[in-house]
Amino acid sequence: MSRIYLDHNATAPLRTEARAAMIEAMDVVGNPSSVHGEGRAAKALVERARAQVAEAVGCNPAEVVFTSGATEAASVLGNPKTGVDVLVDQSAHDALWAQSSMYLWELKPNGPGHTLAMGLANSETGVITRPPEKVEGQWPVGRAAADWLLLDITQAVGRIPFAFSWAGADMAILTGHKFGGPKGVGALIIRDNLDTDPLSVGGGQEMGRRSGTENVIGIAGMGAAIEAAMRDLESGVWDHVEKLRNILETGVEAASKETILVGKDEARIPNTSCLLTPGWKGETQVMAMDLAGFAVSAGSACSSGKVKASRVLMAMGYNEADAACAIRVSLGPENTEEDVTRFVDVWTDKLNKHRARSA
Structure with missing residues (x-):
């Protein structure tokens, strides 16, 4: 696909x-x-x-x-x-x-x-x-x-x-x-x-x-x-993007009670989800999702390819270990509901496999 x-x-x-x-x-x-x-x-x-x-x-x-x-x-x-x-x-x-x-x-x-x-x-x-x-x-x-x-x-x-x-x-x-x-x-x-x-x-x-x-x-x-x-x-395109983000986050919450939706209760731009799953390195998630056909990131893309614990998340009070376990999913106007539901399905499958290996 x-x-x-x-x-x-x-x-x-x-x-x-x-x-x-x-x-x-x-x-x-x-x-x-x-x-x-x-x-x-x-x-x-x-x-x-x-x-x-x-x-x-x-x-x-x-x-x-x-x-x-x-x-x-x-x-x-x-x-x-x-x-x-x-x-x-x-x-x-x-x-x-x-x-x-x-x-x-x-x-x-x-x-x-x-x-x-x-x-x-x-x-x-x-x-x-x-x-x-x-x-x-x-x-x-x-x-x-x-x-x-x-x-x-x-x-x-x-x-x-x-x-x-x-x-x-x-x-x-x-x-x-x-x-x-x-x-x-x-x-x-x-x-x-x-x-x-x-x-x-x-x-x-x-x-x-x-x-x-x-x-x-x-x-x-x-x-x-x-x-x-x-x-x-002005035409409301980003209202639709926000609905897609909410569908994605609802799916993630249903799949993983331990995953934190960083900033969920704060005012946010309409396209961004930061998913923090303690014990599952963000770098590992990014690579797994990339191999499955999804482009996401483990933080800002302006660090010359470096993957490390997020300074932003540590400033928000998360410890270094947890701050290294977040990924960012950022949507755009061309994304569809099928895109986000496929993401949730694949991400959940990867999470379950991670759990099995860690058991």
Whole structure:
């Protein structure tokens, strides 16, 4: 039987709209920095995509800076002008942790120039974390306060309503391949009056915030994909995905009383299930399900293939042994009820065999 893809939080299949936009862009020969007709044609594709991204995330087009992905966008945290200290939420993605100068449990009060970095939706559990409310112009963080807020909206875009303007954030990061765009292109959303040094220096492209010739083909694909993703959100596609996730979780609960559905009682994005079965390593589950024709993961896909106990789950209070026994199932609009019922049947069979071997 054909394989079933259940790892959309790692990357979503390329949308037909993105593919068409990229093919069209391949025939545009000009450099978007050139002033002749060919250059203006390439520039028009970039600016069209900039407007599409701005419309989708609720910001001004001038606040959209195209990058190679969310990780590059997160490097703005290493900019001295965005604060002396970067305070990172415990459940944040590694792309944010890599930029941190301290973590939330290491805060010192009244420090100067803090930036709070956090994810809006966790990639492993799907749990949504709302940003704090400002108090006297600053973001309260434990015993300290932050001057700026950066939101990682990578897993949220196109799946739940979001607008940069009403979130109150100063910066946000996203990447195209999570909502059906191509890999290798993303964006930094940055408040237009926020003073930072460029992500890279050179020719001054991207309004001077990120030099280097723009990836016109990738940017065109990202713009088309995010526009299509917003149409899906508005039409209720993700409501159907949530129903599929609930069917899957009901089946798992019936098959295994010991399996924990991490974050089940929390607000979550509609497509994500984190299944933690103590004593059954996540790595083993992933390999078994892969051989059976299912693509799932044992956590974030951005750790260079490393499989280890989930830092996110340990931050939630699970011990290291149990945190290594979770898998993530993340659905997409193309999945069907047959897909999730087949997953439950096969996963249950693998679990029963694991039990028999462990007896």
